Amino acid sequence: xxxxxxxxxxxxxxxxxxxxxxxxxxxxxxxxxxxxxxxxxxxxxxxxxxxxxxxxxxxxxxxxxxxxxxxxxxxxxxxxxxxxxxxxxxxxxxxxxxxxxxxxxxxxxxxxxxxxxxxxxxxxxxxxxxxxxxxxxxxxxxxxxxxxxxxxxxxxxxxxxxxxxxxxxxxxxxxxxxxxxxxxxxxxxxxxxxxxxxxxxxxxxxxxxxxxxxxxxxxxxxxxxxxxxxxxxxxxxxxxxxxxxxxxxxxxxxxxxxxxxxxxxxxxxxxxxxxxxxxxxxxxxxxxxxxxxxxxxxxxxxxxxxxxxxxxxxxxxxxxxxxxxxxxxxxxxxxxxxxxxxxxxxxxxxxxxxxxxxxxxxxxxxxxxxxxxxxxxxxxxxxxxxxxxxxxxxxxxxxxxxxxxxxxxxxxxxxxxxxxxxxxxxxxxxxxxxxxxxxxxxxxxxxxxxxxxxxxxxxxxxxxxxxxxxxxxxxxxxxxxxxxxxxxxxxxxxxxxxxxxxxxxxxxxxxxxxxxxxxxxxxxxxxxxxxxxxxxxxxxxxxxxxxxxxxxxxxxxxxxxxxxxxxxxxxxxxxxxxxxxxxxxxxxxxxxxxxxxxxxxxxxxxxxxxxxxxxxxxxxxxxxxxxxxxxxxxxxxxxxxxxxxxxxxxxxxxxxxxxxxxxxxxxxxxxxxxxxxxxxxxxxxxxxxxxxxxxxxxxxxxxxxxxxxxxxxxxxxxxxxxxxxxxxxxxxxxxxxxxxxxxxxxxxxxxxxxxxxxxxxxxxxxxxxxxxxxxxxxxxxxxxxxxxxxxxxxxxxxxxxxxxxxxxxxxxxxxxxxxxxxxxxxxxxxxxxxxxxxxx
Numbered sequence: 001x002x003x004x005x006x007x008x009x010x011x012x013x014x015x016x017x018x019x020x021x022x023x024x025x026x027x028x029x030x031x032x033x034x035x036x037x038x039x040x041x042x043x044x045x046x047x048x049x050x051x052x053x054x055x056x057x058x059x060x061x062x063x064x065x066x067x068x069x070x071x072x073x074x075x076x077x078x079x080x081x082x083x084x085x086x087x088x089x090x091x092x093x094x095x096x097x098x099x100x101x102x103x104x105x106x107x108x109x110x111x112x113x114x115x116x117x118x119x120x121x122x123x124x125x126x127x128x129x130x131x132x133x134x135x136x137x138x139x140x141x142x143x144x145x146x147x148x149x150x151x152x153x154x155x156x157x158x159x160x161x162x163x164x165x166x167x168x169x170x171x172x173x174x175x176x177x178x179x180x181x182x183x184x185x186x187x188x189x190x191x192x193x194x195x196x197x198x199x200x201x202x203x204x205x206x207x208x209x210x211x212x213x214x215x216x217x218x219x220x221x222x223x224x225x226x227x228x229x230x231x232x233x234x235x236x237x238x239x240x241x242x243x244x245x246x247x248x249x250x251x252x253x254x255x256x257x258x259x260x261x262x263x264x265x266x267x268x269x270x271x272x273x274x275x276x277x278x279x280x281x282x283x284x285x286x287x288x289x290x291x292x293x294x295x296x297x298x299x300x301x302x303x304x305x306x307x308x309x310x311x312x313x314x315x316x317x318x319x320x321x322x323x324x325x326x327x328x329x330x331x332x333x334x335x336x337x338x339x340x341x342x343x344x345x346x347x348x349x350x351x352x353x354x355x356x357x358x359x360x361x362x363x364x365x366x367x368x369x370x371x372x373x374x375x376x377x378x379x380x381x382x383x384x385x386x387x388x389x390x391x392x393x394x395x396x397x398x399x400x401x402x403x404x405x406x407x408x409x410x411x412x413x414x415x416x417x418x419x420x421x422x423x424x425x426x427x428x429x430x431x432x433x434x435x436x437x438x439x440x441x442x443x444x445x446x447x448x449x450x451x452x453x454x455x456x457x458x459x460x461x462x463x464x465x466x467x468x469x470x471x472x473x474x475x476x477x478x479x480x481x482x483x484x485x486x487x488x489x490x491x492x493x494x495x496x497x498x499x500x501x502x503x504x505x506x507x508x509x510x511x512x513x514x515x516x517x518x519x520x521x522x523x524x525x526x527x528x529x530x531x532x533x534x535x536x537x538x539x540x541x542x543x544x545x546x547x548x549x550x551x552x553x554x555x556x557x558x559x560x561x562x563x564x565x566x567x568x569x570x571x572x573x574x575x576x577x578x579x580x581x582x583x584x585x586x587x588x589x590x591x592x593x594x595x596x597x598x599x600x601x602x603x604x605x606x607x608x609x610x611x612x613x614x615x616x617x618x619x620x621x622x623x624x625x626x627x628x629x630x631x632x633x634x635x636x637x638x639x640x641x642x643x644x645x646x647x648x649x650x651x652x653x654x655x656x657x658x659x660x661x662x663x664x665x666x667x668x669x670x671x672x673x674x675x676x677x678x679x680x681x682x683x684x685x686x687x688x689x690x691x692x693x694x695x696x697x698x699x700x701x702x703x704x705x706x707x708x709x710x711x712x713x714x715x716x717x718x719x720x721x722x723x724x725x726x727x728x729x730x731x732x733x734x735x736x737x738x739x740x741x742x743x744x745x746x747x748x749x750x751x752x753x754x755x756x757x758x759x760x761x762x763x764x765x766x767x768x769x770x771x772x773x774x775x776x777x778x779x780x781x782x783x784x785x786x787x788x789x790x791x792x793x794x795x796x797x798x799x800x801x802x803x804x805x806x807x808x809x810x811x812x813x814x815x816x817x818x819x820x821x822x823x824x825x826x827x828x829x830x831x832x833x834x835x836x837x838x839x840x
Contacts, residue, residue, distance in 0.1 A: 045757065045806075046200050049110060050177045050207065053652050054218045057231040057478075058262070058496045058530070060651070061539040061684045063565055065838055066201030066758045066803055068592070069112070069655045071600040072103040073194040077792045079729035081585055081669040084603040085118075085192030092189060093789045094771065098130060103184040103195040106773075107784035107803075108203035111176040111195065112653030113624070114184070116143065117612035118191040120419035121163025123147065123170050127187025133178035138211045143186065146172065153214030158222050158623050161610075167422075167620050167627055168612030175652045176209035180784070192603055192612070196653035201758050201803035225623035226475025227482070229265055229494045237264055237525035244268075244518040246509035251448075254505045255522035260531030263497040265523040266447075266505065271488030272515060273442055273462070273471045276435040278424035278635045280618060281345060283312060284400030285379030285418065292414020293322065293368040294378060296405075299395040301385035302361050307352040308391065309365065312380040314421055315339060315346035316580060320377070321370040326356040326363050334367065334376070339579060343618060343630040343642075345379075345423040357385075364409075375416055422618025426634030435636045437513070438471045443678075444511025451499040451541045452534075459546040459680045460574075461507075465491040466621075468574030468678055469645040470636060472628035475621045477649055478570070478682075481628075488518065495682065497542040498530035537840075540566050540684030548574075548678035554671050554730045556589070556664035559681045563660045566685020570649040573609075577667070577675035579632070579642050581614045585673070586666030589727050593659040593691055593836065595762065596725045596733050597799040600655070605665060609646045624649045649682075658691030658838060670729040691760065695751040695835040700738030709749045709816070716742035716827065721766055723796040735797050739766050741827035747818040750835040754813050758806040760836040761817065767791050767798035769826035774819040778808040786819065797831075809837075 045065040048056045074091040076083040083089045092100040103111075111131070116123050124144045131139035141151055147162045147170035149155065157165065159174045176182075180203070184195060200206060221230045240255040257263065288294060300307050311334060313320065318339030324332045332350040340346060357363055369376055381397040398404035400418060427435065442462025449457035457464075465481055466474035471489045474481040482490040497503065505522050509515055533539035545560055559571050568590075577583035584605040589598035602608045606615055610625040619627050629645035637643035655661065667675045698704035700718040721739050724732035752759050765772070770791025776783045786802045809815055815835075821828040 046205065049205055050175050050209065051215050051218050053175060054221060058234065060496050060569065061498050061530070061542065062533065063538060063540050063567055063684065064656050065690070066805060067656050068199045068801065068803065069196065069599065069653055070199060071194055071196045073601060073603055074192055075587060075601045075603050077726065078794045079726070079732060084587070088189040088191045091191055091193060096185065099127070099185045099187040100189050101183060101185050102190065102193055103182065103197065104787065104789045105182045105197065105199065106180070106787040108179050108200040108206050109182060110178065110198045110652070111182060112198060113194070113196040113610070114172040115169055115194045115607065115610045116190050116192060117163070117169040117607070120616060121168045121170065121612050123190070125188060126190040130185045131176065132183045133176060134180045134208050138176065138209055143170070153216065153219060154211070156219060158225070159219065161622060163612065164617055165620065166611050166622060166625065167615040167617040169607065169610050171610045171625070173624055173652065177206050178208050179203040179206050192607065194602060194607065196600065198653070199803060202805040202807065222477065222623045225477045226480030226621070230477055231264065231494060231496060234262070234264060234525035234527055237523050239521050239523040242520045244507070244515050244520060246507060246515040248509055248512055248514060251506050251508045254507055254520040255524070257499070257503040257524040259526045260500055261525050261527040262499065262530045263503055263505070263522065263524050264494065265521070266493040267521040268491045268518065269485070269488050270441060270491065270518045272513070272517060273438040273489055274434050275471045275483035275489055276427065276431050276438065278427050280422060280424050282420065282422040282618065283379040284420040285314070285377055286399050286412055286415055287375040287377035287417040288369055288412055288414050289375045289416045290369055290414065292412065293366060294410065294412045295364065295366045296381070296397050296408040296410040297362050297364045298381065298383040298397055298408065299362050300357055300360060300383055301387050301392065301394055302359055303387050304354065304357050304385040306354045306386050307357045307363070308349050308384040308386070309352055310347055310349040310382045310384070311378055313337065313346045313348060314377050314379070314423070315344065317375060317377060318373045320372045322367045322376045323370055324350050325366040325368065326352055329356055331356055333370070340632060343423045344632045344634060345425060369414070377417065379421070419616060421616055424635050427636065432636065435470060439469065439636070440511045440513060441515070442471060443468065444509065445515070446508045446510055448506040448508060449497065450504045451497065452501050454541070456541050456543040459544040460678065461491070463546065463572045463574055463678060463680045464544055465493060466572050466626065466647045467628040467645050468572065469629040469631055469643045472619070472645070473621055474626060474628050474647070475623065476626060476647060477623040477651065495542055498527070498534045498539055499541065500531050500535040537565070537686060537688065537690070540686050543683050543685060544680050545683070546678070546680040549676070551667040551671070551675045551677055553674070556666050556671055556728065557677050557679070559663040559665065559679050560683060561662045561664070562685070563689065564685050564687045565658050565690045566656070566661065566683050568650060568655040568661060568663055568681065568683045570647065570682040572647040572680045573645070574678040575644045575646070575675055576637065576641050578673060579640060581642050581644070582669070583667045583673040583675040584614055584644070585669045586671070588663070588665040590655055591662040591727070592655065592657045595799040595801070596727070596797070598727050601726060608665065609648050615644070624651065659689045690839050691836050692753070692839070693834055694753060694837045697748050697750060697833040699740050699830045699832055710746065711748070712742060712744050712746040714742055714744035715746060716740040721796060721831070725797045725799070726792060726795045732795065737831045739829055739831045741766065741829040743821050743827050745818060745820040746828070747816060748833065749814050749816045750833065751814050752809055752812060752835055753837040753839065754811055755839060756806065756809045756812070757838045757840050759804040759809045759815065759838065761802045761804055762834040762836060763800055763802070764831040765798050765800070765829040766796050766831070768793050768796050769829070771825055772828055773822040773825040774828050775822070776802065777818040778804055778815050781808050783808065785822070
């Protein structure tokens with residue numbers, strides 16, 4: 001199906017006239033018209049596949065046809081939080097001799113992103129990972145080696161990342177297309193995981209992933225993320241530069257473009273939003289629980305007049321109390337410690353009297369648990385000897401460091417945790433004032449953009465560029481913040497923003513301060529191909545949808561809820577919540593085109609951002625994901641509040657929709673933790689839908705079955721099922737309806753549109769039995785099997801979709817579908833079948 005090329009060719013003459021007449025603003029002399037994106041015939045309707053997605057980022061605005069984005073994950077099938085991966089109960093789709101199968105699909109598609117965590121981010125105990133595409137192993141290696149980059153290109157940073165690089169999670173972002181099948185297996189239960197993948201209606205334009213192709217050009221582009229435009233250059237691009245001058249409440253036009261094409265780059269220099277960086281330390285440590293403690297020796301000065309012993313600890317655990325003994329004698333007490341948050345280190349000191357330390361060159365310290373909200377943790381101990389009225393550091397004992405522990409004879413009893421933390425120390429008064437000024441600018445200024453008369457971008461400035469809480473370094477693929485640039489921070493964006501006729505970029509000052517310095521640069525290029533794609537509906541206008549406010553108990557937070565046709569490509573998320581950070585327990589869910597089952601269902605907020613354990617390595621920035629800011633009260637957040645800023649770009653795992661999308665995220669375990677959220681969702685789309693439900697077969701209803709020619713030698717008894725769909729934990733979608741389950745072939749006829757560009761066949765079924773599978777024929781044409789490995793005995797209703805290509809539906813008013821259940825699979829279940837016809 002040459003969807004793009006056919007439509008574009010039909011309006012080329014009209015757009016050429018518009019291009020010739022348009023003038024002004026960023027207009028430039030029209031270059032020789034480029035070929036339509038995807039080649040002279042427009043290419044496959046699914047858009048770029050494999051490495052081409054990163055090589056053709058100017059096509060990010062393309063709205064694909066016959067493409068779904070889905071996810072396998074270890075989410076709690078009961079709707080709660082307890083089994084999201086903690087015990088591995090739902091981590092395996094099935095277990096084979098090779099291990100735990102975590103993802104499996106029949107038909108053409110592409111793996112987009114794989115994420116794991118366990119053991120504070122160390123995935124060694126998961127063992128080997130095997131990735132099979134079209135029956136061939138393309139990866140068979142220890143998972144830890146894979147994410148550490150030991151396999152070599154293309155499995156190198158930043159296409160792979162370990163827990164140190166992504167703050168607690170590990171990720172593989174290598175695009176791996178396949179024509180017929182995909183399966184991912186881990187040697188041992190991996191506990192927490194996500195596998196995001198795309199499914200295609202056909203294999204046109206798909207070449208199976210080659211692990212021997214190093215894709216060095218893509219790696220180089222990704223390693224420059226946040227510093228340079230990753231898109232191919234567009235001829236004729238010109239930049240308009242404007243000095244910033246905005247009083248509070250005022251707006252300023254930064255640039256206009258009156259020639260059809262696209263905006264390629266936005267760049268702002270903002271001296272009034274300075275970079276304020278707290279001092280950060282990374283340390284590993286241990287914790288002991290009730291009945292436990294620790295012991296070690298430290299060197300001191302024999303001439304001491306007493307010793308101060310100081311402990312670095314994680315104050316997220318409150319009320320830690322332990323008794324301190326020196327050479328067997330009680331010497332003092334640790335704590336009780338107050339609770340803090342925001343990724344701050346705590347330090348506690350005990351003054352050891354001279355009667356226990358004088359004349360000794362070393363002492364043996366023993367700590368004994370007394371009480372705590374959970375346990376007593378320890379990261380580093382410092383011994384400071386007082387001699388002649390002055391204090392001198394005489395020893396340091398680094399908990400978690402093997403050499404230091406051995407040298408100091410360290411031992412721990414009743415241990416219940418060990419791991420690593422990256423936390424900050426408080427800011428000074430001057431630094432806090434600078435940070436407050438930067439926050440006012442970043443949150444008060446709004447970037448606005450209007451394309452073809454419609455304002456599609458209206459977002460807080462800092463959040464639009466990836467960091468809403470503070471000016472922090474961001475090196476994402478499509479935007480970046482150079483926080484330490486000479487003359488002030490520089491904020492850059494490289495989202496391709498196509499338009500059919502004109503564009504305008506503005507800056508609104510909603511802050512309390514006048515903007516008296518800085519510059520804006522906006523680059524635009526004339527492009528007939530991009531303008532045609534927008535005018536025809538093959539591409540969507542760029543949109544940044546923002547909203548902010550307090551979360552509502554029992555209701556998830558929407559990143560994006562809209563009707564029409566589009567593609568979700570990322571989000572920046574600015575969060576303020578409780579010091580214990582439990583608001584991060586929330587799972588994301590993505591509902592597409594009215595389906596009641598989410599196509600993506602995650603395991604936690606920091607997991608969605610491809611990290612882990614509440615971002616246990618501290619802040620970081622990567623091309624596809626980041627946690628640029630984490631503030632507590634002493635580092636810029638409000639009193640008793642924790643501030644976290646994150647972003648996630650979904651480039652290879654962008655989520656297309658043809659009728660509607662509802663992309664939301666919980667706050668807390670089951671929407672039970674109060675937080676203040678601000679989010680900016682990046683997407684491409686148009687108000688017009690390109691998918692329509694054209695028919696429904698109600699299985700078990702005699703009239704509907706007769707009207708649709710439903711036939712089977714053994715259709716199975718009609719059984720009523722009263723259950724709910726997966727997704728919302730507090731307000732699940734309930735359905736009471738009849739179903740049939742059969743091992744015999746079934747056939748039926750559904751109405752479709754004659755001009756269809758393919759049909760999506762949606763089945764509502766009972767998923768109590770996993771791995772239902774059926775051979776598919778449409779009007780006698782054999783198509784790939786319909787495989788559904790998912791299963792849920794708790795929430796039994798499932799909406800899943802099979803993609804029928806245009807080659808099997810074009811020119812027809814109805815299609816006859818025949819499903820033949822596999823002999824080695826459970827009975828094929830159905831409550832209904834819906835035909836959703838796709839249109840050009």
